[in-house]
Amino acid sequence: MTQTWQNSRESQNANWFKAVEHCHSLGMQLVTIESKAKNDEVATFINTTESYNKYNYWIGGSDLAQKFSFKWLATGKPFEYTNWSANEPNNANNNEDCVHIVHQPQLRQFWTWNDHRCSKELDFLCENIASPVSGDSSEIKFFK
Numbered sequence: 341m342t343q344t345w346q347n348s349r350e351s352q353n354a355n356w357f358k359a360v361e362h363c364h365s366l367g368m369q370l371v372t373i374e375s376k377a378k379n380d381e382v383a384t385f386i387n388t389t390e391s392y393n394k395y396n397y398w399i400g401g402s403d404l405a406q407k408f409s410f411k412w413l414a415t416g417k418p419f420e421y422t423n424w425s426a427n428e429p430n431n432a433n434n435n436e437d438c439v440h441i442v443h444q445p446q447l448r449q450f451w452t453w454n455d456h457r458c459s460k461e462l463d464f465l466c467e468n469i470a471s472p473v474s475g476d477s478s479e480i481k482f483f484k
């Protein structure tokens with residue numbers, strides 16, 4: 341499997357919708373994580389290209405369409421593999437529908453997932469549109 345990772349740094353904190361739009365504007369999409377291998381891949385990518393410890397990235401899943409039915413935007417498929425943080429998703433304040441990946445060792449969260457307010461401005465991860473389907477190559481850009 342050939343992988344071409346790309347680290348493109350731009351000043352781009354964004355809410356989940358803006359992140360979706362920005363990825364699309366590049367011909368890309370918010371990253372889809374359908375396996376532990378992919379989750380590990382994303383973690384490794386961020387670990388090896390980042391030098392600070394603020395790790396909260398929007399990924400391409402939500403339960404916007406149906407509460408507690410999380411699906412991947414890229415494929416329309418429900419989550420099968422999941423890597424939720426403890427006690428997540430909790431839909432806090434009945435207002436958390438968008439998923440991000442978290443690395444906060446001090447809170448014992450190691451590349452796990454949380455549902456968050458979609459309007460929250462976070463970093464995000466885009467990947468090639470072909471990646472989740474073909475599995476042949478991955479190109480990820482991340483924005484903060």
Ligand SMILES: [Ca+2]
Nearest residue numbers: 403431436437
């Ligand atoms: Ca929700």
Ligand SMILES: [Ca+2]
Nearest residue numbers: 430431436455
């Ligand atoms: Ca939550």
